[in-house]
Amino acid sequence: MAYKMNRRGVVAGLAATGLTAPFLNTRMAAAQSGPITLGVVTPLSGPVQLIGNFVRHGAEIGADYINSNGGVNGREIQLQFRDSKANPNDASVAARELIGAGTNLQLGTISSAVALAMGPLLQSEGGVVITSGAGTEKLNHENYNPHVFRVGDSPVSRNAGLVRHIVQSRPDIRKWGGIIPDHEYGRTTWKIFEATMRKAVPEMTGEEAVIAEPILVPYGSGDYRNYIQQAMRLDVDGIYTSVYGGDAVTLYQQAKPFGLFDKIDILLDSANEFLVATAMGDQTPAHWSGFHWYYEANKGNPLSDDLYASYVERTGDQYPMGWAAEAHAAIMAYAKAIEKTGGSTETADVIDALKGLSFDSATGMRHLRAEDNQAVKNAELAYIEPSSEAESGFEVTDYVSLDGENVVEPARPGEMLDLSAL
Amino acid sequence: MYDIGMTVFNGLAWAMATFLVAAGLTLIFGILHILNFAHGGFFMIGAYVSYSIMLGFGGGLPLWLYLVRAMAAGVVVGLLGWVVDKLVFRRLRDVEDAYSLIATYALLLICGGAVTLIWGLNYMGVMPPPALNSVIFLGDMFMPTYTIFIIFCGVAAFVGLELFISKTRTGRLIRVVAADPWMAQLLGLNVKRIYLVTVIVSFAMAGAAGGLLMPNQSLSPELGGIFLLQAFGVVILGGMGSIRGAFVAAIVLGLIESFGTYFFPQYPGIFFLLALGVILLLRPEGIMGKEQTA
DSSP, X not given: OOOOOOHHHHHHHHHHHHHHHHHHHHHHHHHHHSOEEEEEEEOOSSTTHHHHHHHHHHHHHHHHHHHHTTTBTTBOEEEEEEEOTTOHHHHXXXXXXXXXXXXXXXXXXXXXXXXXXXXXXXXXHTOEEEESSOOOGGGGTTTOOTTEEEOXXXXXXXXXXXXXXXXXXXXXXXXXXXXXXXXXXXXXXXXXXXXXXXXXXXXXXXXOOEEOOOEEEOTTOXXXXXXXXXXXXXXXXEEEEOOXXXXXXXXXXXXXXXXXXXXXXXXXXXXXXXXXXXXXXXGXXXXXXXXXXXXXXXXXXXXXXXXXXXXXHHHOOSOOOHHHHHHHHHHHHHHHHHXXXXXXXXXXXHHHHHTTOEEEETTEEEEEOTTTOBEEOOEEEEEEEEOSSSTTSEEEEEEEEEOGGGTSOOOOTTSOOOGGGO | OHHHHHHHHHHHHHHHHHHHHHHHHHHHHHHHOOOOTTHHHHHHHHHHHHHHHHHHTTSOOOHHHHHHHHHHHHHHHHHHHXXXXXXIIHHHTTSOHHHXXXXXXXXXXXXXXXXXXXXXXXXXXOOOOGGXXXXXXXXXXXXXXXXHHHHHHHHHHHHHHHHHHHHSHHHHHHHHHHHOHHHHHHTTOOHHHHHHHHHXXXXXXXXXXXXXXXXXXXXXXXXXXXXXXXXXXXXXXXOTTOHHHHHHHHHHHHHHHHHHHHHOTTSTTOHHHHHHHHHHHHOTTOSSOSTTOO
C-alpha cells in the first residue's frame, strides 16, 4: 500500500518533530558530556565462567585506571555487564538489549562462535564490539566484519610466534607431533603450526622439519589413554598441543604415568597460560605456553604493573591470565578512540577512530589494522617448570615477548587464511 | 601384539571407570525407576569432598588413606542421598517420568552451583598416591599402576554389588521391592525404607567413585557432565536397571571405543555413540533385557 502524504500528515509530522527535538538535543548533548557506558558481554556463568571472570576483572581495572586518570575528555567510563554464557543465542540477546538501551560500544567476547555471530548482528543493530580473546582466524579473514575488532592475538601470531621462538632456541628439535582437539579451532591451530614449522625449520637450520600426522582427541572426554598410546608410538622430539582447559589437565594427568613427557624434549602448549600449572602444581610437565599477556614480560610498563597489582589485590590470585589484559586493552582502545572522535560515541565515528588506531596497553603499544580490524601486538610465551621450592609448585624460568609485526599474517579481510603466506 | 594389548587395556580402563559411575545409576533405576540425571553431580561432589579431605591431610597420601578418603566421600554423598530422598525422590515416585527428568536435572544444576560456591571455578588436578604412580612393564606393554587399580576397582564394585544384591538380606529385600513393590507392601515390608537404603547406597557409590577416580581427570564444575553420557549409555545398553548388564555393556562399549580409536584415529570419540546406536537398533531392550533387573 503506497503512503499518501497530505497536508494534515505533514502538519502532524512537523509538530511531532518540534515536540521531540528538544529531547533529542538533550540526548545528543548527554552523549557528548555524560558518562561513557560500555557493554561487557562475557560468560558470567556456565563452563566458561572462569575465563569470563578474568574478562570482568580486566575490564573493571581498565575502567578504574581511565577514570582515576581523569576519564576520557573528563568523562567517566561506566560498565554494563551481561552474561553471554559463551553461547551465541544468549550473547545476541544481551548485545541487542544493550544496544536498545543505548549501549552501542561493547566488549568481552571470548568465544569464537559468539564473536562470529556478533558481526552481522551489530552491523544491523548499529553497534561495535571489541573481542577479548576469541581465537578464530575467520574474524579477520572470510568472516571479517567492520563492526568487530580484535585487540588480541590472531591465531597466526600466537602460533607462529611460538614456532619461530622454539625453532630459534632449539634448532636441534626437528621431529614434531601434535595432540589436537577435534574441532575447527584445533585443526586451524595445527595447520598454522605445521605450515610455520615447515617454513621456519629450513629457513633457520637448512634442514627439513619432520612432522607426524596429528593425534585428534575429542572435546570434553574423561579418558585420553588411547590417544596417549598413539602419542607414545610417535618418533618425535617435540609435541605441540592446543587441547585446552580442563581437557588439557586431564590429558596431562593421564599422560604423565605413561612417561610421555619424559620421552620428548619439548612440550609446546598453544594457549593454556597458567591453567594447567595452577591445577597440577609440582606435577606440571615442563612446557612452553603461549600467553595473551605475561606480566613479568611487561614489568615496568605502568599499565601492566597496575593491572597485575590491582588484579592480585582484588582476587588474592597471584596468577592472572591474559584474558584480563585483553578486556583491559579493549577499554584502552575505546578510550583512545573516543578521544580521537572528539567525544563522539556514535558507532560510525568510533569504528572510524578504531581503524588504524595505535594505543598503549599492558603488553605495550598495539596497532589496530584498518584493513581487517586485527591488532598487531606482541606475542608472549613463557616456559613453566615444576618446582619444589615455589609455593605454587611451579615457576616460570624463561619468557619472551616477540614483536607482533614479525609474527602476524598479512591483512586479507574477506579471504580465507592463506597458509603459504605465513 | 603390543598395540592390541594396550588397546584392550585402555578399553578396560574406560569400561571400569564408566562402570564405577554407572553402578549407582543403574541400581537406583532398577529399584525406583528414576533416571537420576543428578548422578554425575554427586559423583563430582564425591571427588571434591575427597580433594578437601586430601588437603586437610596436607597433600599426598598413602594408599590406605587414599582408600579411606574415597570411602569417606562415599559416606558424605550417601548422607546427601538421604536428604535428596526425603526432599525430592519421595515426591517423584508417583509422577510421570518427565517430572523426574526435570527434577533430577535441576538437582544436577544445584550440584554444579554448590561446587562453584564452595570450591570455586579453577581447574584442579590430583596425581595418584605414590603407591599407584608407577608403571608395570609386561613385555613391551607399559601399564600405569593407577589404571590397573581403576580396572580392579570396577571389577570389585561389580562383585561387591552382585554379592550385596544376591547374598544379603537387604539385597534380597531390594530385589523383592524391585520386582513388585505393591506385593512387598502387602507382605508387610517397609518399602519406603528399602527405597531409602537403595538411594543411600547408590549415592554412596557415586561419592566413592568420585574419590577413587579423582586422579583420573581434572576437577572442575564441569566434571558432573563428563561421565554422565557414558554412564547413561552403559545403563541403557545393559538393560535398564541391570547391574550385570551394565558391567557387560561397559566392557563392550569400552573395547569398541578403544579399538575404534585405534583403527580409525581420524574419528575420535564417536565409536561409543555409534556402537550404542547400532546395538540398541538390534536389541532395543539392552544386553540383559528387562526381566533381569537388579
